[in-house]
Amino acid sequence: MFSPALAEIRFGCGLSPDLPAKNSVEEILQRLAGPDHMGETYPIDDFDSLLPRAVEYTRLRRERRRAQGSDAYDDLDDQTKSVRAKARTDRARWFGQIILRHGQTSDGFRERLALFWGDHFTAQGKGGLLQLMGAPYVDSAIRPHLSGNFADLLISAVTHPLMLHYLDQGRSIGPDSRSAQKSRRPKGLNENLAREVMELHTLGVGGPYSQQDVRQLAELFTGLSYSAKRGFQFRPNLAEPGAETILGNQYGGDPAQLEPIHAVLRDLAVHPATADHIARKLVVHFVEDTPDPALADHVASRFRDTGGDLAQVYAALLEHPAAWVPELRNVKPPLDFITSACRALAVHPQKLNRSAPKTLNKGLMTPLIMMGQPWERANGPDGWPEQDAAWITPQGLAARIRWAMLAPRQLVTRLPPPEQFVETSLGDFADGRVRFAARAAETQAEAIGLVLSSPAFQRR
Amino acid sequence: MTLSRRRFLTRSAAIGCSAAASPLLTPVSFASAPWDTRLVVIILRGGVDALDMLQPYGDPNYAGLRTKLAGGPDRGGLDLDGFHALHPGLQPLMPLWQRGELGFVQAVSTPYRNRRSHFDGQDLLEAGSAGLGEVRDGWLNRMLQQMGGVESRTAFAIGQGEMKLLHGGAPVSDWAPDAALVLSPQAKLLAEQMMMGDPMFHDALAEALELSQDGTMGLADDADDMLEMTMPLPSRGKSHRKIAEFAAERLRGETRVAAFSINGWDTHSRQAAGLKAGFGRLSDTILTLRDGVGDAIWGKTAVLAMTEFGRTVRENGTGGTDHGTGGAMLLSGGAIRGGRIYGRWPGLTEADLFDRRDLMPTADVRAQAAWIMRGLIGIDRSQLEQVVFPGLDMGADPGLLL
Structure with missing residues (x-):
């Protein structure tokens, strides 16, 4: 009482x-x-x-x-x-x-x-x-x-420079992105943020998602980045081309944009x-x-x-x-x-x-x-x-x-x-x-x- | 019911007299521990310079890479095997080397490459996984999870820093000698009485008071000593010795695994002074442990000191070295086959180096720890390769144990 x-x-x-x-x-x-x-x-x-x-x-x-x-x-x-x-x-x-x-x-x-x-x-x-x-x-x-709204909180936290830095999103580069094609240095996806968004921030451990969903979300997240000077940046050069399927829904496509990333976060929320x-x-x-x-x-x-x-x-x-x-x-x-x-x-x-x-x-x-x-x-x-x-x-x-x-x-x-x-x-x-x-x-x-x-x- | 103060004190004194017999005040169970050998893991945080701990004076390229930080027998190093010399700061351990109770593995690392961050490097060293973010618990805890009969005092994380390698589902005790609780007799009795109705608090208090008696700290005899209890701050100076004394005391009892850290290895500048102090603390720690546990237990003890990465093979402009890759591991204890340096020496020509700057790792530091746990504790290879260090290939037995 x-x-x-x-x-x-x-x-x-x-x-x-x-x-x-x-x-x-x-x-x-x-x-x-x-x-x-x-x-x-x-x-x-x-x-x-x-x-x-x-x-x-x-x-x-x-x-x-x-x-x-x-x-x-x-x-x-x-x-x-x-x-x-x-x-x-x-x-x-x-x-x-x-x-x-x-x-x-x-x-x-x-x-x-x-x-x-x-x-x-x-x-x-x-x-x-x-x-x-x-x-x-x-x-x-x-x-x-x-x-x-939880979705606004989720988007604000997940796309924040400190989160992108902490969970290595700034280093995640689509294997077929423009940036990867131009550079000879080894580049690739980093799944860290995508995994934690599903496991910790939204669905929870044991939630209804698979490794494939994590992988697809990591591909969709490519482009989320930040600059030390200006803070948050969306960098289409880093983005993996094409659409991704997450929990059965399709997001994104060409050209890469920030909006589909917000959309998947709103759906997860x-x-x-x-x-x-x-x-x-x-x-x-x-x-x-x-x-x-x-x-x-x-x-x-x-x-x-x-x-x-x-x-x-x-x-x-x-x-x-x-x-x-x-x-x-x-x-x-x-x-x-x-x-x-x-x-x-x-x-x-x-x-x-x-x-x-x-x-x-x-x-x-x-x-x-x-x-x-x-x-x-x-x-x-x-x-x-x-x-x-x-x-x-x-x-x-x-x-x-x-x-x-x-x-x-x-x-x-x-x-x-x-x-x-x-x-x-x-x-x-x-x-x-x-x-x-x-x-x-x-x-x-x-x-x-x-x-x-x-x-x-x-x-x- | 309200107790008068006098009556309370009389009753409390009675409890105090029979403390040894009171089940409330002796929560520690002395059940037999699940195995008999002792494992001590020391994390050397900051990245120890392998080329200064074990100075490879026999390598023709070494002298050119290290001029201010020159080592070898001509510069005070202690010759070990005609190729490597030991940093003079570790001289107190030479008797152990001669008795076969001190050894090293050269050129080892975790799978961590290219980024050279302490934060990530230590996380990976303690997680024991192939990559970052793959597991949430630590490898030493996963080892405990594989063993039956593990109780809270089987393993101890000691000191005020986090020991992530012991985090996880298996019960582990933690204690910092710096946390010792010194209460006036009156405050102690009142605290015990006050927490009587809340078993979690009451048990933790009883254990804290008991642990506080170990090592050099004792309970205050009178209320004046209260003034000497300070804020719960880590003590400076000899805290490594207090930690080693405490660890030895636990290991003489039912504790089988102890882990703690020694910090201060990030020697970007004035490495000579930094390592002298650091190796002094490390020597002190190991000798205190050995003296503390006594011959019989030392004979079945393995001490592993590991670090998150090595340092650049070239010295920098400020008398130091920067973050590198391949590092060295120190082994001690009566259970190890010491007096020798394990590991394959990668060489120091430009082409031998990792990224043309670091000592090339030739073995996984996790495999060394795995073989020691295999021999010392008897845990299965498959459990080590699949659970404790997921995805590790232990390779051939390097024979680190007697």
Whole structure:
């Protein structure tokens, strides 16, 4: 059954001592339909606006390499390092913005969805400054489409330069394309993106597609490319001539164009298998690892009935009683643990804004590594695990407890009184054991640390 | 029911006294492990320079390619077989070489070619597949999946970095000595009590507290020691030794497989200093492991140290080398047939090189690992070629084990 505290904990960023919880599902959905206040207040740079710096960095590195052994080397080395340092500082700042969005929002479901879809469409830079541009990718390619049509989100993420780079699409060249014919260097298809689009992004592993479909989709995708300077590019020269057949439908033909690629993505987006896959993933992420099949079916049928209208899909999730089982069953991943702890502690924005990147690194980003979730460095295109057992390992839990015992003192000027903190951070979910621990601890820091370490706070 | 603080502490003390007998506090099962030999895999991240680890001073082209980074017995290298000399940073391991407990495979690589990215190179090394994106789990985990009786402590991923080669369906424990949990006695008791109702948390906490006692870290005796516990950050300096000590401690018990990383091999500049430090850490790690497990277990141990790729045969303008292809693998342990260098030497003339710049790989690094697992753990060749390293042809047995 709906309760304001449960809504904040399960579908939002956790309880805050300052910001009131929402009183209804309608209010949650209305906020999501409204403007993105947090995105405006705590902005992250647009991905394309950062491309010139990435190009500059690559150029400096090339010149530095050529200058090896000459007098010009030291100067070029300094310049290269300073560009990189600036980019690292920006990345730490963006991380701080995400903590602040989670801490200050009254629209927590939006932040949770940004993390969910950012993970669903995991893309990472594999070299140069692209390695530091994950947050701008999520903000540019994913965040604007969180509650629109799934097809638009899919097209935006899959054709984004960072995704094309991550899954090697930029190097995929039709064997009979104009480019392949002109060049003597070995060139060929790369199926990586095509496979992940079907397996991870749409139909799901075990979905109704064959290796032949993957191959055909890879041929259709040829031409999707990007330039380091200008971002996304469609390059007909790379495209395999002729039409392709995917899941029994024919796409494309000559001359090669972008539109048929969008068309196949739109068709994949509304495929019944995609509806099942996305619905199940949402339910597992927000409710529990082994969800009530009735809930997943309810969400999937709304997905099918509305052609993947995500606002409607979320409404189906939030209106179903099985989404509100009172017992907290999922475990927060490390990032969500840290952000919700900062929210519960009411960490002041100025405190984070004034922190040096080094402090953010030491206090927040490096502990995430110890907890098993280095920021924006998931193990593969399938993103972070959903199973709770992946996180609550001896090492992972030890890192959480250590952080909980030590970080709050550095994040706030004055720690809250423990008995009050139990109530403001856990609400109805405070049990006798946590209350006792908060009362019996020998120091205030230990008391706060214990509350944050409690299963009641770690779960949602 | 509310407990008074005094009463709680009395009860807790009672629990503490009988800790050894309490099933709640001893979650570790000591079931017999499925096999008896020990396998340690060390990933040397960054791309180790094979031509500096094993300096091929007997090759007529070597001296011309390496002038600032010149090696060989005249430059401090330790002659191994009249052709290769060992980098002096590995000198602490020479007694092992003499006893046949240290060996090498020269000119090996994964199937990764032409791109030379650390990211992809390490992914492929740990996936164990022929190409990128073909599998989601790691080869060492797939080996465990083939074996019966594997429990969570059979294999350990150690250290704060991800060990993708152990990712997958088989249970694996992970622990970083840097993660050691030091709590005041009061906080520890309260945490245990608080997690009592949630078995997943309670069990993980009990294991964390137990693992934290291993190695050099102990539980705090009084609350003042709390001040010494730091944020969960990787420690600098001697963390490789702590990792090796921890690994040895596990391997003395029921653990059969341990994997961890040693970073810092990407020597684009000032390679001489970088490798001296790196090989110092590697030597230290292996000797700490050997001393830690003791003679009997060392006798049935194989240590494999592998890297994502080698480096360019020519030195660059900044006293270093750039990303290459063919690399070298280090073997150690009482179970290996050491004192020799395996692998076919490809030569260093322009025509011998890969892409006219890198050491030409003459064998697949996966085949070496496969033969070691075949002999050490007894896993079938067909499982190795089809499941652990899908599509690999192991070729003839190189005889890496005694």
